[in-house]
Amino acid sequence: MNISDVASSTGLPVKTIRYYEDIGLIAPARSANGYRQFSDSDLHKLAFIGRARSLGFGIDACRDLLRLYNDQTRASADVKKLAQSHLNEIDRKIAELGQMRATLSHLVEACAGNDRPDCPILADLAADRSKA
Structure with a gap:
């Protein structure tokens, strides 16, 4: 299977597939003319990586997940530990976003949004927090 077929099957851009090859996540065979020849196993790995990435796992975590997936002697506890950490x-990010939203919502409510130049949003952004 060539790279455009794989891209179509997995929903991953060709550039991403090439990147995953460059960083060693996949290693498709090469034909005599140098074209990539993807196997069903390569296709499965790419779909696996695509799904993991859609859940927000980073490249290193994907590498770890692939290693664990391929290790038939793995303990599921190792997989769970990785997923739990993620x-x-x-x-943590959701909590941080909630705090950001609350602060911004308060500032938006405090701003009159009229023709006057005073604006609590800009005042807050310009506040020197290092003195706190």
Whole structure:
């Protein structure tokens, strides 16, 4: 299977597939003329990586997940630990976004949004927080 067929099958851009090859996540065979020849296994790995990336796993975590997937002696606890760590990071980001939203919502409510130049949004952004 060639790279455009793989891109179509996995929904991944050709550039992304080439990048995954460059960083060693996949290693498709090469034909005599140098074209990539993807196997069903390569296609499966790319779909696996695509799904992991859609869940927010980074490249290094995808590498770890692939290693664990291919290790038939793995402990599911190792997979769970990796996923739990990622889930904790997502929860941290959600909490941070909630705080950002609350602050911005307060500032938007405080701004009159009229023709006058005074604006609590700009005042807050310009505040010197290093003195706190």
